[in-house]
Amino acid sequence: MPYTKADSQLHQIFEAYKQRTIKRVFFVACGGSSALMYPSKYFLDCESKHITAEVFSSNEFIHRNPQSLNEHSLVILCSHKGKTPETTEAAKFAKSKGALTVSLMYVEHAPLADESDFIVNYSWISAGHMEPHPEIMNYAILYKLSMGLLYIKEGNRKYEKLLSSLDNLGGVFEKVMKQHEEQVKAYAEQYKDEKIIYTMASGANYGMAYSFAICILMEMQWIHSHAIHAGEFFHGPFEILDKDVPFILLMGLDETRPLEERALAFLEQYGEKRIVIDAKTFDLTGIDEEVKGYLAPLVINFVLRMLALALSKARNHPLETRRYMFKVPY
Numbered sequence: 645m646p647y648t649k650a651d652s653q654l655h656q657i658f659e660a661y662k663q664r665t666i667k668r669v670f671f672v673a674c675g676g677s678s679a680l681m682y683p684s685k686y687f688l689d690c691e692s693k694h695i696t697a698e699v700f701s702s703n704e705f706i707h708r709n710p711q712s713l714n715e716h717s718l719v720i721l722c723s724h725k726g727k728t729p730e731t732t733e734a735a736k737f738a739k740s741k742g743a744l745t746v747s748l749m750y751v752e753h754a755p756l757a758d759e760s761d762f763i764v765n766y767s768w769i770s771a772g773h774m775e776p777h778p779e780i781m782n783y784a785i786l787y788k789l790s791m792g793l794l795y796i797k798e799g800n801r802k803y804e805k806l807l808s809s810l811d812n813l814g815g816v817f818e819k820v821m822k823q824h825e826e827q828v829k830a831y832a833e834q835y836k837d838e839k840i841i842y843t844m845a846s847g848a849n850y851g852m853a854y855s856f857a858i859c860i861l862m863e864m865q866w867i868h869s870h871a872i873h874a875g876e877f878f879h880g881p882f883e884i885l886d887k888d889v890p891f892i893l894l895m896g897l898d899e900t901r902p903l904e905e906r907a908l909a910f911l912e913q914y915g916e917k918r919i920v921i922d923a924k925t926f927d928l929t930g931i932d933e934e935v936k937g938y939l940a941p942l943v944i945n946f947v948l949r950m951l952a953l954a955l956s957k958a959r960n961h962p963l964e965t966r967r968y969m970f971k972v973p974y
């Protein structure tokens with residue numbers, strides 16, 4: 645299987661990190677693959693002393709043409725099957741500027757691989773199923789790439805804590821699956837006829853809210869949605885809240901949790917329909933205290949993917965259904 649290669653692929657990338665000065669990381673991808681990168685950007689924003697990080701949508705990356713993109717840049721790209729043309733073009737563009745390019749995909753051969761200096765193959769399983777290799781799932785690989793970078797460049801020791809914690813993530817997923825099996829089915833029954841469902845989170849969890857809104861609810865279920873940042877909620881979006889407007893609120897364990905708690909208090913006061921996925925209710929035994937805030941979104945996402953599958957069954961709308969994607973020219 646391609647993913648057994650991940651460790652040796654990472655080893656080669658870490659050697660390349662050592663060979664050059666890296667000042668800026670660009671995370672570049674589209675849609676769900678872009679959302680994957682938010683937790684790693686959050687990590688770099690919080691912990692890096694000298695290296696900055698940005699997330700770009702692939703095509704905009706080229707059009708915006710950042711002048712800080714050069715041989716001191718690390719560009720991390722992702723495309724599940726390595727075939728999204730905008731992302732392949734972005735890799736080519738980054739290479740033309742002298743950046744170090746690293747691309748993630750779950751297939752071995754793809755156009756994106758041909759345009760990248762290095763690739764990493766991750767383990768991927770469809771929504772709602774037990775992840776067989778959590779230590780090399782896409783989010784884990786992205787953390788290895790970003791935490792490994794700070795380990796090498798700044799001596800940040802979170803990388804070591806990440807590795808030991810990832811070994812225990814499978815056990816956490818199993819417990820969380822049992823804990824939520826019935827609950828997600830109940831939520832699916834309760835919310836299956838909703839025409840709109842908002843999602844909300846902050847910090848390392850925001851990417852999960854974003855991908856659930858655009859990939860699961862809009863793309864795969866054709867339910868209107870929008871991902872709202874818990875801090876931004878009070879600066880416009882809260883005016884839409886009423887007793888019949890459903891929200892999915894994600895609550896993590898990072899430094900921004902107070903923002904999510906403030907949003908919860910407001911949802912409880914003025915709303916009635918809400919699903920709260922709170923990492924404080926998870927048994928995170930085996931996850932190091934110092935990386936809990938970073939790994940909580942992965943566990944939240946696991947529950948969200950269970951919810952996605954339950955919702956698709958309750959609505960009789962398979963997650964694979966598409967009208968336009970890969971079917972018409974765009």
Ligand SMILES: N[C@@H]1[C@@H](O)[C@H](O)[C@@H](COP(=O)(O)O)O[C@@H]1O
Nearest residue numbers: 675676677723724725726728859
């Ligand atoms: N939900 C995602 C979309 O957001 C994405 O556009 C598409 C292609 O993505 P990728 O570039 O990862 O292959 O895959 C999935 O359907």
